[in-house]
Amino acid sequence: MQIAHNCLVRAIRHAEADNLVGRNVAALVRPPAGQDGRPSKALTLDQARALINAAAGHRGGGSDAGPYRCTLRPAAADDRDQA
Numbered sequence: 614m615q616i617a618h619n620c621l622v623r624a625i626r627h628a629e630a631d632n633l634v635g636r637n638v639a640a641l642v643r644p645p646a647g648q649d650g651r652p653s654k655a656l657t658l659d660q661a662r663a664l665i666n667a668a669a670g671h672r673g674g675g676s677d678a679g680p681y682r683c684t685l686r687p688a689a690a691d692d693r694d695q696a
Contacts, residue, residue: 618644 618639625637656664 614644614647618642 621639622637625634625639628634629637
């Protein structure tokens with residue numbers, strides 16, 4: 614919910630800067646507190662690297678690991694940007 618709210622606030626802020634709206638009402642409200650969800654099953658950056666390295670020694674030479682490169686959880690993507 615927080616991500617959607619932030620996106621909406623930013624979009625309206627741009628519209629406000631272009632004089633398309635008079636006021637950013639989304640910035641006036643706070644989204645409700647979320648509930649704990651289930652733990653993420655996404656691979657961490659280190660797990661994804663280990664999987665790709667392990668696949669490199671098998672048939673296909675690791676080329677089959679391509680789809681796994683697109684499923685990093687957000688925290689792992691941040692780790693990748695800092696590496």
